[in-house]
Amino acid sequence: MTDVDPDVVTTSRLVVRPPREADRERFVEFFGAEDFMVFYPRVLTEAEANDRFDHMLDVCRTIPFGKQPVVERSSGRVVGYTGVDYIDIEGTTWLEWGWRLIPECRGRGYATEAGRALLAKANQVHDGELLAMIDPANLPSQNVCRKLGFRFWKQAPVDGATHNLYTLRVGGAAPSGGPADVLARPDDEGP
Ligand SMILES: CC(C)(COP(=O)(O)OP(=O)(O)OC[C@H]1O[C@@H](n2cnc3c(N)ncnc32)[C@H](O)[C@@H]1OP(=O)(O)O)[C@@H](O)C(=O)NCCC(=O)NCCS
Numbered sequence: 089m090t091d092v093d094p095d096v097v098t099t100s101r102l103v104v105r106p107p108r109e110a111d112r113e114r115f116v117e118f119f120g121a122e123d124f125m126v127f128y129p130r131v132l133t134e135a136e137a138n139d140r141f142d143h144m145l146d147v148c149r150t151i152p153f154g155k156q157p158v159v160e161r162s163s164g165r166v167v168g169y170t171g172v173d174y175i176d177i178e179g180t181t182w183l184e185w186g187w188r189l190i191p192e193c194r195g196r197g198y199a200t201e202a203g204r205a206l207l208a209k210a211n212q213v214h215d216g217e218l219l220a221m222i223d224p225a226n227l228p229s230q231n232v233c234r235k236l237g238f239r240f241w242k243q244a245p246v247d248g249a250t251h252n253l254y255t256l257r258v259g260g261a262a263p264s265g266g267p268a269d270v271l272a273r274p275d276d277e278g279p
Pocket residue numbers: 124125126127186187188189190193194195196197198199200201221222223226227228229231232
């Protein structure tokens with residue numbers, strides 16, 4: 089009999105699964121690399137990167153579609169992440185979906201493939217609106233966002249920089265409005 093891990097999402101080319109301690113070194117390297125962190129204000133120090141990884145672990149303990157590793161099946165490598173984290177914008181706590189891949193794995197449709205697969209899980213376990221927040225100059229990311237079904241909401245300053253905000257409703261019957269509190273927020277919110 090084959091054991092199927094319900095936490096693991098598999099597509100034709102990718103596996104999307106919760107982070108584990110063994111992923112720490114890879115993600116600390118990612119968060120400290122200029123090319124991985126493009127369209128982010130700055131790279132993280134080693135301590136900040138460790139905190140960020142701890143936060144990924146924390147969020148994924150309560151949210152099945154928290155930011156998590158994307159693994160390329162052909163190579164077995166972790167090539168990026170997809171999923172949500174909490175963000176407070178204009179007094180509302182949202183679940184904000186983000187994606188990031190190593191440079192050599194961009195332009196192959198991986199972000200869309202991984203995002204669609206994890207969104208299917210989000211649709212099963214969550215009712216509410218998700219947010220995506222993208223630098224207007226980041227055209228590939230906005231293309232991914234639209235392909236995943238997000239709709240443009242508005243342009244707004246977030247942490248002093250203009251972003252295009254997009255929303256996507258998942259699940260069925262819950263009241264709308266960005267109810268991130270449907271899922272328990274971990275005590276440690278991280279950086
Ligand atoms: C954004 C990112 C995750 C997209 O991942 P990806 O797997 O390369 O995306 P996909 O291949 O699924 O799709 C990219 C889309 O953008 C398009 N695209 C690529 N480069 C583009 C460019 N310079 N201008 C416009 N569109 C572009 C692709 O053609 C594709 O659209 P299509 O399927 O309609 O042809 C990846 O580029 C990345 O990691 N970038 C750096 C980190 C980042 O910016 N993260 C997002 C922060 S909001």
